[in-house]
Amino acid sequence: MIQDIENLYPGAQKKWTIVRLDRAIAFALWAAALSPPQALAQDTTLPPTDSTAAAKATTLPVVKVNASRMAISPFDLPAALTIVNVEPTSAANPGINLSETLTGVPGIIARDRQNYAQDEQISIRGYGGRATFGVRSIRLYIDGIPATLPDGQGQVSPFNIDSADRVEVLRGPFSVLYGNAAGGVVQMWSADGTAVPQTTLGFSGGSNDTFRYSADTRGIVGPVDYNIAASEFLSGGYRQHSRVHRESDNAKFGIDLGQQRKLTVVLNRFYQPVAQDELGLTRAQVDADPRQDTAVASQFNTRKSTKQTQLGLIYEQQIDEDDQIRAMVYHGQRSILQFQAIPVATQKNPLQSGGVVQPDTDYGGTDVRWTHSGDLLNRDYEFVLGISADYQHQRRFGFNNFIINSEGVTELGVVGALRRN
Numbered sequence: 118m119i120q121d122i123e124n125l126y127p128g129a130q131k132k133w134t135i136v137r138l139d140r141a142i143a144f145a146l147w148a149a150a151l152s153p154p155q156a157l158a159q160d161t162t163l164p165p166t167d168s169t170a171a172a173k174a175t176t177l178p179v180v181k182v183n184a185s186r187m188a189i190s191p192f193d194l195p196a197a198l199t200i201v202n203v204e205p206t207s208a209a210n211p212g213i214n215l216s217e218t219l220t221g222v223p224g225i226i227a228r229d230r231q232n233y234a235q236d237e238q239i240s241i242r243g244y245g246g247r248a249t250f251g252v253r254s255i256r257l258y259i260d261g262i263p264a265t266l267p268d269g270q271g272q273v274s275p276f277n278i279d280s281a282d283r284v285e286v287l288r289g290p291f292s293v294l295y296g297n298a299a300g301g302v303v304q305m306w307s308a309d310g311t312a313v314p315q316t317t318l319g320f321s322g323g324s325n326d327t328f329r330y331s332a333d334t335r336g337i338v339g340p341v342d343y344n345i346a347a348s349e350f351l352s353g354g355y356r357q358h359s360r361v362h363r364e365s366d367n368a369k370f371g372i373d374l375g376q377q378r379k380l381t382v383v384l385n386r387f388y389q390p391v392a393q394d395e396l397g398l399t400r401a402q403v404d405a406d407p408r409q410d411t412a413v414a415s416q417f418n419t420r421k422s423t424k425q426t427q428l429g430l431i432y433e434q435q436i437d438e439d440d441q442i443r444a445m446v447y448h449g450q451r452s453i454l455q456f457q458a459i460p461v462a463t464q465k466n467p468l469q470s471g472g473v474v475q476p477d478t479d480y481g482g483t484d485v486r487w488t489h490s491g492d493l494l495n496r497d498y499e500f501v502l503g504i505s506a507d508y509q510h511q512r513r514f515g516f517n518n519f520i521i522n523s524e525g526v527t528e529l530g531v532v533g534a535l536r537r538n
Contacts, residue, residue, distance in 0.1 A: 244300025
């Protein structure tokens, strides 16, 4: 390359500089005392500059590039925001629970209950600390799609770490910008597709018959960039009656529609066919055998199964340099079947709803907003106007967790008579 440049500019005075930029080496040439006629004489392939060529010139539309959702450093924000970069391939964690990525984030406590029949408990500055199950008082999002139901109940089990790029945690009163009952906000963002397609396969194993399989593929095909991840986790459990099997899938597609328009499609699925619940032990039971389960857990075969699917669409369009519109719509379905250890005598009360809980929930919503940015009195400003609405339809059933067979024997841990509809 250097010899070609010397042939092109024989009369030039040259100075070569080698600059090291991390892993790349850039070569820069500075040419001085080069007269324009000499340069033009060496290149006969330059396009003509007559009026005909000038008339054929086309002006391309302005392309506005937004670097990130927040254009300033999190350290300079008037809110407490922490961004955790996720690198599943280089992390030493198994990548099963969201709590693995939140270690060390100030103001937040993510408790892995060591019981997959109960979802993780997340507390931000005290909000959500009294949640008996799931996540309450904290708004959850996956790629800008709500993961919190309209009634305020949320679960982080559908968060797929294999496809994640980063996790954002917002603490303090600014969380109310994301809606009511928001004591904090936890968002997971999936990575975009890569220019060079890449596929990552993972396998891990451990004690107690614990295995995890994962696969993630990313790339760009024409105007579509994609990131698809799937994982399966199985474990016999440390304690008796603590077996678990769960599957997690997440897919994000970014479609360039042209003319500064983009459509993002987010699809995730969480399936946990079985998660046995060994229940809690007393101090005396732990001292005797920490790996035992309670007697009623085995008697009633306490367990939980969950299935959730969700689809979200986000349309973004840059109208001009200062105005942008964004429209989001999503829909999901979540079903749970949980067997509890409620004594038979207690369930015979006419006001008792039974020891088997089965809520089936359909939910969804939409969000449309217009954003205008500009300059006023030499100060940048941003104005957002929008409307959002969410809906939830839940069918809640209750059954006895026992039946009396034809021989008069009481069988426990089964779906019995309907008690609530």
